[in-house]
Amino acid sequence: MLFNSLQYLVFLPTVFLLFWLTPHRFRVPLLLVASYVFYMSWRPIYGILIFGLTLANFLLVPFIEKATVNKKLILGITVAVNLVVLGIFKYAYFTMDAVKTGLGFAGIDWKEPHLHIILPLGISFFVFEFIHYAVEVYRGKPVVKNFLDFALFPSFFPTQIAGPIKRYQDFVPQLHIPVKFKWEYVDEGMQLILMGLAKKVLIADNLALVVQAGFAHPEQFSSLDMWMITYAFAFQIFFDFAGYTDIARGSSLLFGYKVPINFNLPYIASNVADFWRRWHISLSTWLRDYLFIPLGGSRGGKWLTYRNLFITMALGGLWHGAAFHYLAWGAYQGLVLILHREYEAAMQKIGVHEKLLKSKVYHWASVVFTFHVVCIGWVFFRADDMKIAGQVLSKLFEAPTALLHFSAAQLAVLQIRDPIIFPALVLILPVLMASTFIINWLNDKKFYQSPPWAVQVTVMVALMCLLTIFTPDSSPRFIYFQF
Amino acid sequence: MTAAPQERTERRAYVSPDLVIKAAMDPTIPKRRATDKIPLLEPRRSGMRAAATWAILIFCLGNFALSFYNPIEFDPYKYLYKGWTWWGFDEMKKTNFVHNVALLGSSLMVSAVAGVDANYLNKTLDLSQYHRAKYLDDNLITRFGGDFRSLNLSIPGQMPSDAYMTLKAMVATANRPDIVVYGIAPRDFIDSTMSSAADTEAFRFLRRIVNIDDVASHVFRTPIARLEWFINRTFYISQHAADFQLLFKETTEKVVGEIVPCPPATTRFTWWDRIKLLPSYLPGEIRPQAVMTGPISEAAARKRWINNAPEYLERYKHPDKHVYQTQFYFLQEIAKFCKKERIELVLVNMPLTSYNIHLLGPPRYMSFVGDLHVFALKNNVAFYDMCTPSNYSQQDFHDSVHLNAYGGRKFFDQLVNIISLSGRTRQAFTLSGKDLERHQAVANTKTPLYQ
Numbered sequence: 001m002l003f004n005s006l007q008y009l010v011f012l013p014t015v016f017l018l019f020w021l022t023p024h025r026f027r028v029p030l031l032l033v034a035s036y037v038f039y040m041s042w043r044p045i046y047g048i049l050i051f052g053l054t055l056a057n058f059l060l061v062p063f064i065e066k067a068t069v070n071k072k073l074i075l076g077i078t079v080a081v082n083l084v085v086l087g088i089f090k091y092a093y094f095t096m097d098a099v100k101t102g103l104g105f106a107g108i109d110w111k112e113p114h115l116h117i118i119l120p121l122g123i124s125f126f127v128f129e130f131i132h133y134a135v136e137v138y139r140g141k142p143v144v145k146n147f148l149d150f151a152l153f154p155s156f157f158p159t160q161i162a163g164p165i166k167r168y169q170d171f172v173p174q175l176h177i178p179v180k181f182k183w184e185y186v187d188e189g190m191q192l193i194l195m196g197l198a199k200k201v202l203i204a205d206n207l208a209l210v211v212q213a214g215f216a217h218p219e220q221f222s223s224l225d226m227w228m229i230t231y232a233f234a235f236q237i238f239f240d241f242a243g244y245t246d247i248a249r250g251s252s253l254l255f256g257y258k259v260p261i262n263f264n265l266p267y268i269a270s271n272v273a274d275f276w277r278r279w280h281i282s283l284s285t286w287l288r289d290y291l292f293i294p295l296g297g298s299r300g301g302k303w304l305t306y307r308n309l310f311i312t313m314a315l316g317g318l319w320h321g322a323a324f325h326y327l328a329w330g331a332y333q334g335l336v337l338i339l340h341r342e343y344e345a346a347m348q349k350i351g352v353h354e355k356l357l358k359s360k361v362y363h364w365a366s367v368v369f370t371f372h373v374v375c376i377g378w379v380f381f382r383a384d385d386m387k388i389a390g391q392v393l394s395k396l397f398e399a400p401t402a403l404l405h406f407s408a409a410q411l412a413v414l415q416i417r418d419p420i421i422f423p424a425l426v427l428i429l430p431v432l433m434a435s436t437f438i439i440n441w442l443n444d445k446k447f448y449q450s451p452p453w454a455v456q457v458t459v460m461v462a463l464m465c466l467l468t469i470f471t472p473d474s475s476p477r478f479i480y481f482q483f
Numbered sequence: 484m485t486a487a488p489q490e491r492t493e494r495r496a497y498v499s500p501d502l503v504i505k506a507a508m509d510p511t512i513p514k515r516r517a518t519d520k521i522p523l524l525e526p527r528r529s530g531m532r533a534a535a536t537w538a539i540l541i542f543c544l545g546n547f548a549l550s551f552y553n554p555i556e557f558d559p560y561k562y563l564y565k566g567w568t569w570w571g572f573d574e575m576k577k578t579n580f581v582h583n584v585a586l587l588g589s590s591l592m593v594s595a596v597a598g599v600d601a602n603y604l605n606k607t608l609d610l611s612q613y614h615r616a617k618y619l620d621d622n623l624i625t626r627f628g629g630d631f632r633s634l635n636l637s638i639p640g641q642m643p644s645d646a647y648m649t650l651k652a653m654v655a656t657a658n659r660p661d662i663v664v665y666g667i668a669p670r671d672f673i674d675s676t677m678s679s680a681a682d683t684e685a686f687r688f689l690r691r692i693v694n695i696d697d698v699a700s701h702v703f704r705t706p707i708a709r710l711e712w713f714i715n716r717t718f719y720i721s722q723h724a725a726d727f728q729l730l731f732k733e734t735t736e737k738v739v740g741e742i743v744p745c746p747p748a749t750t751r752f753t754w755w756d757r758i759k760l761l762p763s764y765l766p767g768e769i770r771p772q773a774v775m776t777g778p779i780s781e782a783a784a785r786k787r788w789i790n791n792a793p794e795y796l797e798r799y800k801h802p803d804k805h806v807y808q809t810q811f812y813f814l815q816e817i818a819k820f821c822k823k824e825r826i827e828l829v830l831v832n833m834p835l836t837s838y839n840i841h842l843l844g845p846p847r848y849m850s851f852v853g854d855l856h857v858f859a860l861k862n863n864v865a866f867y868d869m870c871t872p873s874n875y876s877q878q879d880f881h882d883s884v885h886l887n888a889y890g891g892r893k894f895f896d897q898l899v900n901i902i903s904l905s906g907r908t909r910q911a912f913t914l915s916g917k918d919l920e921r922h923q924a925v926a927n928t929k930t931p932l933y934q
Binding site: 187212470 | 532534535539545710711720721724727731732736739740745747748756757759760
């Protein structure tokens with residue numbers, strides 16, 4: 001069941017009504033049943049998988065709490081159980097391919113077995129939630145004693161498929177609170193859901209057309225076209241995933257539950273470290289807490305820190321998908337984070353005037369530079385393989401020469417008039433970029449905290465009309481569903 | 484306000500201090516105290532309540548009001564998605580000719596008509612623009628006298644549900660034919676790759692012209708599909724979503740064209756370039772000169788053979804009993820509709836290669852033909868089984884199901900022959916031919932009566 005489907009439009013209000021009509025003590029079982037119905041509507045057999053993992057973690061983790069000796073070993077076993085399941089379902093083909101290629105270099109022709117594995121939706125997300133739970137208990141946090149509460153934590157349907165990755169300390173206590181119905185839940189929840197759908201259907205899906213064409217046939221586009229297509233992908237993935245997150249958060253709010261935010265205007269980040277504080281926050285904080293810090297974090301000196309940073313980001317890339325281009329994307333992120341640290345250290349060493357570093361010109365130049373560094377990374381992420389990534393990147397790096405001899409006739413996107421989104425990019429991309437700054441400015445003015453009632457209603461009605469016209473039901477599924 | 488609600492909620496304190504967590508998870512502490520400590524939502528300004536409920540209410544009432552007043556008169560022929568059916572009806576609307584015979588069927592009929600006519604007229608035919616069956620018409624005129632003008636509304640993948648909609652739309656737009664020749668084959672009923680009856684291009688376009696309330700329960704199988712149908716007919720905006728999309732597209736094209744004009748270039752970006760660049764964008768849409776059929780010599784036609792066995796293995800893989808029954812239901816509806824409108828229905832089982840029947844499986848094929856016979860008897864429909872492998876060799880086909888130009892000529896010759904052998908169809912065709920000839924003569928009279 002997809003968020004942008006009619007099934008969900010029926011499912012969500014039904015669960016919402018039942019939830020608020022049900023006494024508090026039955027709400028968790030109700031949501032649990034609803035979440036399993038939601039998950040099993042795709043492939044019923046995988047309901048067993050999520051249930052099995054839940055049971056295994058529920059039974060194993062209390063041993064970590066109770067253990068006085070071998071605590072680390074039990075934690076290791078628990079984490080291994082989760083990672084093995086993830087490995088089998090997500091990385092089996094990738095590993096076999098890598099082994100086959102390796103053996104091929106050695107002159108051995110290995111016929112890999114054909115496995116009929118279909119990646120269960122959301123497995124990367126709930127496995128990370130289980131690992132977080134085990135590690136937190138190991139660090140001294142209390143275990144969840146009630147199985148139903150624990151079972152709802154990974155399976156909660158709004159966040160089940162593509163996060164945000166929750167923290168049990170934040171989520172489980174909310175289940176204990178006998179929340180009373182408030183209109184604010186519906187207002188905020190609905191606004192988030194409508195905004196999420198609009199981001200997905202009206203923006204991301206239209207940009208997807210350009211991106212799809214550009215990355216499938218980079219040879220047909222000029223260097224400047226490819227830059228525009230890369231910008232388009234930067235906004236497509238942001239609006240697609242932020243749209244999903246909005247719907248997830250809005251759906252949770254309808255039941256009075258809050259789940260973490262995932263984005264905070266990432267494209268106004270002034271450096272890559274800042275970008276990762278604003279992009280997919282629930283994942284980046286998870287990586288920091290359960291990978292970077294356990295690896296040693298920043299405690300072992302400069303080179304060890306860089307090693308940890310690189311490993312964390314490379315594995316974070318691989319988490320997105322079992323393919324070399326995702327690994328390359330992660331490695332690139334690790335590399336630019338290291339370079340950023342080196343740059344900061346160099347600036348301090350040289351003793352660049354603090355006034356310059358704090359000036360607005362420097363800040364906005366950094367924002368523009370960071371955006372382009374991130375965009376180059378998106379090429380690895382979006383390309384179907386490393387060969388295409390290479391083709392696109394070589395096109396991108398031809399831009400300075402192309403700019404020297406610039407003419408509008410160079411731009412293939414201006415020649416394509418059907419679909420009209422191609423030439424419209426020239427107008428849409430600056431608007432999307434400007435909207436980020438406007439939202440930031442409105443944020444500062446605290447506009448969002450007290451929107452006039454009439455504005456709220458008008459915007460919601462307008463969005464309902466637009467979404468009805470542009471039928472979200474026929475829109476493709478969210479990008480992050482594949483992870 | 485709503486431009487980025489995630490930022491808004493982020494600004495509200497979302498804290499979960501350990502103390503509060505422990506309190507919430509500790510059974511000895513009353514839960515209401517824990518509630519106070521976790522700020523789920525900050526109190527909001529009074530007067531802002533239930534904005535979502537009001538928005539839903541306004542949206543629903545607005546839609547009902549628009550349905551009553553119907554402020555914009557949309558043209559059902561102005562449609563975003565120009566598929567085979569759209570082009571057929573577009574020509575019918577533009578030409579204003581009276582057609583006394585309508586041809587319906589899938590690509591098996593399309594291929595037979597196009598091949599034979601391209602050779603007969605000795606010219607290349609653009610199938611988005613050409614919807615006649617000249618060879619058949621002339622053959623009918625020779626055999627039955629009078630005048631014949633056929634309209635070929637067969638389209639690739641046409642199922643009985645599409646054929647029903649097509650026929651109903653012809654009558655609804657004052658283009659009632661006297662006779663319908665409907666060529667069918669097992670794949671119109673047994674096709675694993677077949678989409679739901681409501682998902683075809685023909686169905687989506689024709690529901691703008693035809694009321695489908697009477698068949699809705701058979702078209703929309705699942706409760707969700709039925710709900711979607713209900714929403715589409717109840718909510719004005721949903722009902723006219725395609726019109727609004729077209730309006731939006733035209734406006735955007737105009738605005739973008741003004742602000743960002745197309746720079747001069749050595750080569751123009753064509754529809755074909757678009758197909759290569761975005762193969763999954765508007766699949767099935769065709770444009771003029773997209774599908775052309777030219778004259779072909781007998782030797783070349785007989786030599787040409789495309790192996791489409793893998794495609795048909797896939798199509799025949801998992802026959803869906805419900806789809807089979809649904810499509811037979813629509814065949815029944817076609818028969819009922821023809822009876823009501825006094826249209827003579829001629830049902831033809833299209834020729835297939837024995838190889839294709841083997842792919843389907845002889846028992847399945849026999850069951851299909853048996854069902855057709857029972858259907859024809861029950862509904863008193865003229866049914867001609869032309870699928871006789873003894874009459875057609877592999878050289879009459881250009882793959883396992885589609886007749887080539889020479890196979891097509893053989894098919895139409897035999898069809899006209901069979902029609903003339905049966906008293907019922909002979910009479911129907913003779914009367915129809917004479918009728919059209921008489922009406923044409925009256926219409927062509929140049930001297931006004933009052934002179």
